[in-house]
Amino acid sequence: MKKMNQILWAMFLGSALVFTGCDDDADPEPENEPELITTINVTFTNTDDADDEVTFTASDEDGDGMGITYENGTLTRGATYDIEIEVLNETETPVEDVTEEIEEEDDEHQIYFGFPTTLFEDFSYENTDGNGDPLGTEAQVTVVEEATQGSFIVIIQHEPNKEANSDTTPWVYSDEIGGETDANVTFTVSVQDAEEPVTVVRQ
Amino acid sequence: MHHLCKVLLQLTLKDNLTLSAQYSFQFNRRSEFDIRRGGRSNIPALDLSLATQALDLDLEHKLGKNWQGGIGLNTSLQDNDNIPGTGVRPIVPNYNRFTQGVYWYERFIGKRFDLEAGIRYDYQYLEVATFVNRVELVKPDYQFSNASFTLGGTYYWSKYLTLQTNLTRAWRPPNISELFSQGLHHGSGIIEEGLLYENGQLNLEINPENEQAYKWVNTLTYQDTRFVLEASAYYNYIRNFIFLSPFDTRLTIRGAFPVFTYQQTDADFFGLDINGQYEVYKNFSSRSKVSLLYARDIVRDDVIIHMPPYRFDQSFTYQPKRLGKIKKPYFTLQSIYTARQFRAPRVVPISDITGLTNQQVSDIQAESVYDFIGPPSDYWLFNWQMGGEFSLSEEQSLQVGFSVENVFNIAYRDYLNRFRYYADDLGRNFIIRLQYNF
Numbered sequence: 001m002k003k004m005n006q007i008l009w010a011m012f013l014g015s016a017l018v019f020t021g022c023d024d025d026a027d028p029e030p031e032n033e034p035e036l037i038t039t040i041n042v043t044f045t046n047t048d049d050a051d052d053e054v055t056f057t058a059s060d061e062d063g064d065g066m067g068i069t070y071e072n073g074t075l076t077r078g079a080t081y082d083i084e085i086e087v088l089n090e091t092e093t094p095v096e097d098v099t100e101e102i103e104e105e106d107d108e109h110q111i112y113f114g115f116p117t118t119l120f121e122d123f124s125y126e127n128t129d130g131n132g133d134p135l136g137t138e139a140q141v142t143v144v145e146e147a148t149q150g151s152f153i154v155i156i157q158h159e160p161n162k163e164a165n166s167d168t169t170p171w172v173y174s175d176e177i178g179g180e181t182d183a184n185v186t187f188t189v190s191v192q193d194a195e196e197p198v199t200v201v202r203q
Numbered sequence: 204m205h206h207l208c209k210v211l212l213q214l215t216l217k218d219n220l221t222l223s224a225q226y227s228f229q230f231n232r233r234s235e236f237d238i239r240r241g242g243r244s245n246i247p248a249l250d251l252s253l254a255t256q257a258l259d260l261d262l263e264h265k266l267g268k269n270w271q272g273g274i275g276l277n278t279s280l281q282d283n284d285n286i287p288g289t290g291v292r293p294i295v296p297n298y299n300r301f302t303q304g305v306y307w308y309e310r311f312i313g314k315r316f317d318l319e320a321g322i323r324y325d326y327q328y329l330e331v332a333t334f335v336n337r338v339e340l341v342k343p344d345y346q347f348s349n350a351s352f353t354l355g356g357t358y359y360w361s362k363y364l365t366l367q368t369n370l371t372r373a374w375r376p377p378n379i380s381e382l383f384s385q386g387l388h389h390g391s392g393i394i395e396e397g398l399l400y401e402n403g404q405l406n407l408e409i410n411p412e413n414e415q416a417y418k419w420v421n422t423l424t425y426q427d428t429r430f431v432l433e434a435s436a437y438y439n440y441i442r443n444f445i446f447l448s449p450f451d452t453r454l455t456i457r458g459a460f461p462v463f464t465y466q467q468t469d470a471d472f473f474g475l476d477i478n479g480q481y482e483v484y485k486n487f488s489s490r491s492k493v494s495l496l497y498a499r500d501i502v503r504d505d506v507i508i509h510m511p512p513y514r515f516d517q518s519f520t521y522q523p524k525r526l527g528k529i530k531k532p533y534f535t536l537q538s539i540y541t542a543r544q545f546r547a548p549r550v551v552p553i554s555d556i557t558g559l560t561n562q563q564v565s566d567i568q569a570e571s572v573y574d575f576i577g578p579p580s581d582y583w584l585f586n587w588q589m590g591g592e593f594s595l596s597e598e599q600s601l602q603v604g605f606s607v608e609n610v611f612n613i614a615y616r617d618y619l620n621r622f623r624y625y626a627d628d629l630g631r632n633f634i635i636r637l638q639y640n641f
Contacts, residue, residue: 184458
């Protein structure tokens with residue numbers, strides 16, 4: 001009988017411990033994702049004509065979720081453009097400007113670019129990190145005179161090995177550069193001829 | 204951080220009746236870090252609290268010399284939570300899981316043969332808290348239950364030869380990642396979607412089914428002083444077999460990624476495993492292993508993706524008692540041949556899918572399971588292991604081991620490794636092991 005009591009006690013203690021785990025959990029809150037990138041705006045401004053400003057946008061409203069939408073644009077043949085890149089997290093209120101974080105940690109980031117030589121020429125980085133290596137939130141490029149429609153790739157790389165950049169084309173990403181890809185978007189660039197300057201003929 | 208507490212109670216009630224009870228409590232706090240932007244690298248990207256309690260009761264009885272058996276109870280309660288504040292969407296939702304199992308088995312131990320039979324009933328209650336579209340909290344709950352049994356016998360043919368046969372029915376409910384996986388896995392570079400997702404959206408109307416298996420295994424064992432052979436043939440029928448399969452590609456802001464979804468089907472498996480060990484000469488032995496598997500999707504009358512290909516493993520070991528000052532030395536040369544999985548699904552390259560309309564992609568999906576790339580070629584790997592023990596004093600000794608994996612630095616891809624979509628497997632690998640005993 002004594003033994004039986006021991007067993008009953010053991011079972012009772014055991015079950016008591018098991019069921020103390022059953023208290024209701026508090027409802028979880030959705031996690032804020034400050035590092036999420038939802039939107040990339042690439043603005044081309046004609047260096048000769050500030051009115052010729054074209055913004056290309058890639059947006060994915062919930063980050064890694066259900067696909068991406070693009071807004072593409074048309075550039076002018078033969079024109080030189082300043083490129084400015086803006087990276088946003090629109091899930092935050094107010095909208096978080098991720099570009100600031102990228103520029104603060106400029107040595108740990110680089111924006112790489114990809115385009116056919118039938119579209120762009122004379123590409124140059126317009127900003128650098130503290131070590132004098134390219135950063136790429138600002139750049140400049142010229143549209144080829146005989147340009148045809150083409151794709152334009154923008155890759156935001158975190159912790160790339162900038163030493164591995166190509167000497168002649170430091171904007172081209174290769175596997176040797178490594179790092180983690182924060183964004184990789186491809187825009188379609190249409191081209192048009194420059195409008196003929198209007199000549200007013202006096203008679 | 205890991206805490207474990209265990210209490211074991213064993214009581215002999217009568218000569219032939221033993222009760223054992225074990226209670227255990229386990230607490231894990233798991234934090235994983237990543238390289239992050241904005242000085243967040245010291246904030247965990249994954250922060251989990253995992254608490255598990257288990258109570259196991261087993262009452263064992265003996266009836267005379269030949270009968271023994273038992274009844275028992277397994278209870279467990281698991282509370283897994285994501286600790287808020289990571290700034291990263293959790294990969295696994297918060298959940299509580301309660302499981303209860305009861306079983307009864309009897310064993311007859313005879314002179315020439317043993318017989319064993321057992322039945323078991325399991326119940327599982329799963330309560331999940333997750334989000335739809337990142338913000339809307341949902342708390343679905345699921346109940347799974349099923350009965351399983353086992354029936355087996357062993358026949359001692361002679362001093363050397365034993366025959367064994369076993370028929371079991373088993374089941375398992377889908378686990379939490381098979382149900383709720385959603386999103387990009389940064390480790391493997393693929394997007395995974397669980398059974399409850401449909402076109403990337405959580406669909407709580409879906410009723411996931413238990414995996415139910417019927418397995419018949421026959422094993423023949425021969426053993427004498429120099430030669431051991433074990434051959435095991437099995438047939439396994441699994442209803443609602445859960446597998447992860449290529450499904451689509453998805454363009455995200457991080458680029459295009461392959462999408463894999465968990466799917467269920469009914470499947471047949473036929474397998475043969477042979478293990479042999481032979482002492483060729485004094486201290487010199489040979490060991491051989493053969494694994495063959497044939498798998499079939501019954502519903503689609505098709506192959507099943509990611510099934511292990513045929514494998515042959517042969518090794519030779521020289522193991523003298525002593526070699527000079529070295530105690531228990533060993534030298535092993537192992538060679539493993541892995542065949543190409545010729546029963547792999549058809550290939551639809553990613554480049555073919557990305558340009559298609561949704562309708563065209565659904566047509567491909569409906570036709571049969573497919574893979575983004577074909578199965579890797581067969582490969583032959585060689586490994587070398589050697590080691591021994593040096594005595595330093597009466598009590599102190601040093602164990603030394605040196606091994607080389609993939610000696611010839613063969614470039615290969617393992618069909619079952621998801622990295623095969625991107626890169627070769629490991630090249631030559633040197634491993635040095637030192638163990639100081641004192």
